[in-house]
Structures are given as structure tokens and as C-alpha cells.
Amino acid sequence: MDLTPLAVGLAIGLGAIGPGIGIGVAAGQAFNAIGRNPEAEPLIRTNFFIGLGFTEAIAIYALLIAFLIKFIR
Amino acid sequence: MVAILTPLLADASSGISEGLGINTVAFLSQLISFGIVFFLLWRYGFPAIIKILEQRQAVIREGVENAEKAKRDLTEASARAEQLLADARRQAQETIEQAAKNAQQEANRILEDAHARAEQLTQQQVARIQQEANRARNDLSRLVVNLSIDAASKVISRSVDSKDNRRLVEEFVSSSGQAGRQ
Amino acid sequence: MxxxxxxxxxxxxVIFHIGAFPVTNTLLGTWMVILILAALFFFGTRRRDLIPSGLQNFMEWIVEFLLGLVENVTGKDEQGKRKAKTFFPLVATLFIFILLANLIDVFPGVDTVGAINTAVLAQMHATNPYGPFLFGNISNAIIPWIRPATTDLNLNFAMSLIVVITSQVVGFSTLGPAEHLSKYFNFRSLFKFNFGGFIEFFVGLLDIISEIARVLSLAFRLFGNIFAGSVVLAVFAFLLPFLADVIFIPFEIFVAFVQALIFSLLTLIFLQLATIGHGPEPESEQEARAEFREKHVAAAH
Structure with a gap:
């Protein structure tokens, strides 16, 4: 029985949980910060995007692993 | 690093690097392509646009400076115009006052002249009138003498033609005339 | 179906060979971006109007936006402006190049116009009865002529290697070799012979690994996002033809912009970090706050 589809689905599915939570927390905190201190909005936005990039990279690694499992034998 | 990383990836798992499509030729061709992009933009692309931006900045700065200078000039010019106008007004006032003074003087002079002339004329007239009056009085007294002699000769029916009588009458008339005048 | x-x-x-040199469809994508960029800059700077309009206005807006971005990170003082001038060409090139390369993804015909993959047809014992259009079972037997350049890991590794090597060069030239190397081989704190010093030395060694991880994460982040984007477009064109991509194409345009921004912003931050030695840390929380406030005020103005 070929378990490759299961492995692929689990890799990306489990791998996306962490970044999903992380991006949610980061975005929520960023909006919170903007609400408290609207003048700092440009600075917060820039740093938010940087953090987003780092967080999202984890999901991309999971995606990459999924691709590797699927296409490389 | 390129030299280390590419074989490293290739050796560690030739399957992975092949599956991901990483190979030296493709890597180098992409590297060179990106290098060309970078070089072109760095040398020609960005400087051109930054030059336009700087030119515009210079033009705008110049324009603002010119406008400020014009404003300053305008303020100066209007101040000078104000000054000139005030001067002119003052001069005109002075001239008018001078002219009024002159006119007053002239008028006074003319008036005095007229007075003097009038005085002179009056005196002349008075003198002539007196002269006339004297002559008339003389004529009248002579006429009165003649008349009184005629009347007396008629009354006394004789001629009072002697020199003595005549002198007498004249003296009388003259004295009565003087008494009458007084 | x-x-x-x-x-x-x-x-x-590989689409074709020039001599022995293989030309891939992503390399064609790169060349397309080069042509588009050349055209943009040629027509954008041809008429140097004092009152810009159209393309010139757009190019000036992008350049000013990137200059502002760089100066926001390097600081607006004399030193920061000089640094911004040094960093600007690389950061701006990365941004514009990656943005265009990503945007090619949403052009019609990219990924969908190409040569018929005769090997797949032969495998399926099928022939192509539809002329220039492929339908049904053989519709995936295609080798696209043009693919977005950033879905090629070769290009992404090339760019991320350039970034990391440039940041090392900048570190060596601004801090001097001794100071720069002491970031990684922190013997000064090792010879304090206490636990904290040992930890700091170890963290310094870990930084070497993190430099290598930067190469991988920069490359894979860009690759993953754009490749996944093009796969999403393709899959939704299959699941719900004509309709779903109305939503996903704008989303991919947004992703293209965000990824270009993140790549160039991270480049900028790596370069900026390379110019800062590990100076004295702020002593107390209050000092750190004051420093932040100062920085924030500088950034906001």
C-alpha cells in the first residue's frame, strides 16, 4: 500500500499548524500595538512583515518536504 | 561558498538536488543573469531616476528661492514707492504753501498800491475842488460887488463911480464874505 | 473532464540549447524580466519631464519608496544616509527584479503555453488530435516555454548567496576583519572562563550556522511562496475553472509584492546588522526603552 499521499498530507498539514498559530499571534499583537500606539504604525508594520517572513518560512519548509516526499523517490 | 554549497547539496543527496532542479550550469546562468540586471540597474537605471529627482529638487528649490526673492524685492519696491509718494506729497504741500504766501504778499502789495493811488487821487480831486471853489468864490464876490454898486447907484441915483467907493464896497463884501464862511 | x-x-x-548551453524555461523568465526592466527604465527615463506623468511618475514613485525604506532602516542621519546610498542599489534591484519575476506568474500564457511533451504522449500511447490546444487526458503533456524566474531554486540560491556574501563583505569592510570575525569566534568572552562567557562563545559559533541557514531560508521562502502560488493557480484552474482564479490572481499579486518586500527588507536588515558590532548592551530596561523611543522618533520623522 502506497502511503505517500498520507505522508504528503500530514507533512504539510501538521507543518502548517505552527506557522498558522504564529502568524495569528503576530498579526493580533501587531494590531494591538497599532491600537495602543498609532504613531508607531510604520515601524510596527515593517517589523511585522519581517516576523511574518520568518514565521511563514516554517510552513514553506513543510511544503518543501511535502514536495520532496511526493516527487522525489 | 558557491563551490562548497553546490557539490555539498549534490553529493549529500543527488536525488534531492536533481529533484529540486539545482545544477551548476543553471545556477551559474541565473547568477550571471541576475548579475547583469544588478549591474545595469546600479550603473544606469537608478542613477538616471535619482538624477531626475535631484534635478527636480534643485529646480523647485530655485523656484522657491526666486519666489522669496521676488517677494522681498516687491516689499522693498513698495516701501520705496511709499517713501517717494510721501516725499512728493510733502513737496507739493510746501509748494502750495509757498504759492499761497506769495499770493498773499502780492495781494497785500496790490491793495496797498490801490490805497495809495486812491489817496493820491482823492487829494488831487480835493485840491482841484478847492481851487474851483476859490475861483467861484472870487467870481461871486466880484459879481456881488458889481451888483451892490449897481444897486446902490440906483438907490442913490447917482453914480458911485469913484474909486474910493468901489474900494469901500469891495472891503465890505470881502469881510462879510469871510464872516459868512466862518 | x-x-x-x-x-x-x-x-x-530545458527548452532548447545554445551550443552546449541549456536554456531552461525559468531562464527565459529571467530574460523576460530583464527585457521588461530595460524597457521600463528606458521609457521611464527617456523624457526627463519636470512634471512627471505616467511611467516616469511610477518609476520615480518606486525609487522614492525604496529610498525611504532603506533610510528608515539605516537611519536618517549623515552616516545613515551614506549607508543608505551604499545599500540602495542591491536592495532596490532585488525588490524590483523579484517583484517583476513574481508578477510574471499571473500573466496569461505563462506556465500554460509551451511545447507538447512528446515523451508523456508516448507513455500514454496517445496522439494529439486537437491541434494547438490540449484537452482531456493529455492536457498536462506540456512543457511550458516560460516559467516565473523565482520558481527556480537556482536563481533564488544565486540571489540569497549574493545577499549573504555581500553582508559578509560589508561586515569586513566596515568593522574590520578582527572585529567582524570576533562576532563568530568570540574568544574575548571565552577567556573570561565563566559559564556566561562560554555560552556567548557558543552562540557566536551558532551564528556561523545561522548565516548558512539564511541562504537556505531566503531562497526557500521565495521559492516556496511563488511556486506554491503558481501551483494554487493551476490547481484552482482545474477545480473551478474560470471562476476561482478571479480571487486567487489578486491574492498572488499581493503575495508577489509581499515576498519581494520581505526579501529586500531582510537583505537590508542583514546588511545593516553586518555594519553593527556587538557593542555594549543597554544596561537597564529604562535605557532600552529610551533607546527605542529615540529610534522610533527618528523613524517616524
């Missing part, structure tokens, strides 16, 4: 789920291939395909 009108068509099959398209083949998902990580590796770019």
Missing part, C-alpha cells in the same frame, strides 16, 4: 490536474514539477525544463 476538460483537462487533467497539471503536472507539478519542481525542476525547470
Amino acid at each position: 476538460f483537462w487533467k490536474l497539471p503536472d507539478i514539477k519542481l525542476a525547470p525544463d
Whole structure:
């Protein structure tokens, strides 16, 4: 029985949980910060995007692993 | 690093690097392509646009400076115009006052002249009138003498033609005339 | 079925050879971006109007936006402006190049116009009865002529290597070799012979690994986002033809912009970090706050 589809689905599915939570927390905190201190909005936005990039990279690694499992034998 | 990383990836798992499509030729061709992009933009692309931006900045700065200078000039010019106008007004006032003074003087002079002339004329007239009056009085007294002699000769029916009588009458008339005048 | 789920291939395909030099479809994408960039800059700077309009206005807006971005990170004082001038060409080139390369993804015909993959047809014992259009079972037997350049890991590794090597060069030239190397080989704190010093030395060694991880994460982040984006477009064109991509194409345009921004912003931050030695840390929380406030005020103005 070929378990490759299961492995692929689990890799990306489990791998996306962490970044999903992380991006949610980061975005929520960023909006919170903007609400408290609207003048700092440009600075917060820039740093938010940087953090987003780092967080999202984890999901991309999971995606990459999924691709590797699927296409490389 | 390129030299280390590419074989490293290739050796560690030739399957992975092949599956991901990483190979030296493709890597180098992409590297060179990106290098060309970078070089072109760095040398020609960005400087051109930054030059336009700087030119515009210079033009705008110049324009603002010119406008400020014009404003300053305008303020100066209007101040000078104000000054000139005030001067002119003052001069005109002075001239008018001078002219009024002159006119007053002239008028006074003319008036005095007229007075003097009038005085002179009056005196002349008075003198002539007196002269006339004297002559008339003389004529009248002579006429009165003649008349009184005629009347007396008629009354006394004789001629009072002697020199003595005549002198007498004249003296009388003259004295009565003087008494009458007084 | 009108068509099959398209083949998902990580590796770019070789379209033709110039001599012995293989030209892949992603390399063609790169060359397309070069041509578009050349045209943009040529027509954008041809008429140097004092009152810009159209393309010139757009190019000036992008350049000013990037200059502002760089100066926001390096600081607006004399030193920061000088640094911004040094960093600007690389950061701006990365941004504009990656943005265009990503945006090619949403052009019609990219990924969908190409040569017929005769090997797949032969494998399926099928012939192509539809002329220039592929339908049904053989609809994925295609080798696209043009693929977005950033779905090629070769290009992404090339760019991320350039970034990390440049940041090392900048570190060596601004801090001097001794100071720069002491970031990684922190013997000064090792010879304090206490636990904290040992930890700091170890963290310094870990930084070497993190430099290598930067190369991988920069490259894979860009690759993953854009490749996944093009796969999403393809899959939704299969699941709900004509309709779903109305939503996903704008989303991919947004992703293209965000990824270009993140790549160039991270480049900028790596370069900026390379110019800062590990100076004295702020002593107390209050000092740190004051420093932040100062920085924030500088950034806001």
C-alpha cells in the first residue's frame, strides 16, 4: 500500500499548524500595538512583515518536504 | 561558498538536488543573469531616476528661492514707492504753501498800491475842488460887488463911480464874505 | 473532464540549447524580466519631464519608496544616509527584479503555453488530435516555454548567496576583519572562563550556522511562496475553472509584492546588522526603552 499521499498530507498539514498559530499571534499583537500606539504604525508594520517572513518560512519548509516526499523517490 | 554549497547539496543527496532542479550550469546562468540586471540597474537605471529627482529638487528649490526673492524685492519696491509718494506729497504741500504766501504778499502789495493811488487821487480831486471853489468864490464876490454898486447907484441915483467907493464896497463884501464862511 | 490536474514539477525544463548551453524555461523568465526592466527604465527615463506623468511618475514613485525604506532602516542621519546610498542599489534591484519575476506568474500564457511533451504522449500511447490546444487526458503533456524566474531554486540560491556574501563583505569592510570575525569566534568572552562567557562563545559559533541557514531560508521562502502560488493557480484552474482564479490572481499579486518586500527588507536588515558590532548592551530596561523611543522618533520623522 502506497502511503505517500498520507505522508504528503500530514507533512504539510501538521507543518502548517505552527506557522498558522504564529502568524495569528503576530498579526493580533501587531494590531494591538497599532491600537495602543498609532504613531508607531510604520515601524510596527515593517517589523511585522519581517516576523511574518520568518514565521511563514516554517510552513514553506513543510511544503518543501511535502514536495520532496511526493516527487522525489 | 558557491563551490562548497553546490557539490555539498549534490553529493549529500543527488536525488534531492536533481529533484529540486539545482545544477551548476543553471545556477551559474541565473547568477550571471541576475548579475547583469544588478549591474545595469546600479550603473544606469537608478542613477538616471535619482538624477531626475535631484534635478527636480534643485529646480523647485530655485523656484522657491526666486519666489522669496521676488517677494522681498516687491516689499522693498513698495516701501520705496511709499517713501517717494510721501516725499512728493510733502513737496507739493510746501509748494502750495509757498504759492499761497506769495499770493498773499502780492495781494497785500496790490491793495496797498490801490490805497495809495486812491489817496493820491482823492487829494488831487480835493485840491482841484478847492481851487474851483476859490475861483467861484472870487467870481461871486466880484459879481456881488458889481451888483451892490449897481444897486446902490440906483438907490442913490447917482453914480458911485469913484474909486474910493468901489474900494469901500469891495472891503465890505470881502469881510462879510469871510464872516459868512466862518 | 476538460483537462487533467497539471503536472507539478519542481525542476525547470530545458527548452532548447545554445551550443552546449541549456536554456531552461525559468531562464527565459529571467530574460523576460530583464527585457521588461530595460524597457521600463528606458521609457521611464527617456523624457526627463519636470512634471512627471505616467511611467516616469511610477518609476520615480518606486525609487522614492525604496529610498525611504532603506533610510528608515539605516537611519536618517549623515552616516545613515551614506549607508543608505551604499545599500540602495542591491536592495532596490532585488525588490524590483523579484517583484517583476513574481508578477510574471499571473500573466496569461505563462506556465500554460509551451511545447507538447512528446515523451508523456508516448507513455500514454496517445496522439494529439486537437491541434494547438490540449484537452482531456493529455492536457498536462506540456512543457511550458516560460516559467516565473523565482520558481527556480537556482536563481533564488544565486540571489540569497549574493545577499549573504555581500553582508559578509560589508561586515569586513566596515568593522574590520578582527572585529567582524570576533562576532563568530568570540574568544574575548571565552577567556573570561565563566559559564556566561562560554555560552556567548557558543552562540557566536551558532551564528556561523545561522548565516548558512539564511541562504537556505531566503531562497526557500521565495521559492516556496511563488511556486506554491503558481501551483494554487493551476490547481484552482482545474477545480473551478474560470471562476476561482478571479480571487486567487489578486491574492498572488499581493503575495508577489509581499515576498519581494520581505526579501529586500531582510537583505537590508542583514546588511545593516553586518555594519553593527556587538557593542555594549543597554544596561537597564529604562535605557532600552529610551533607546527605542529615540529610534522610533527618528523613524517616524
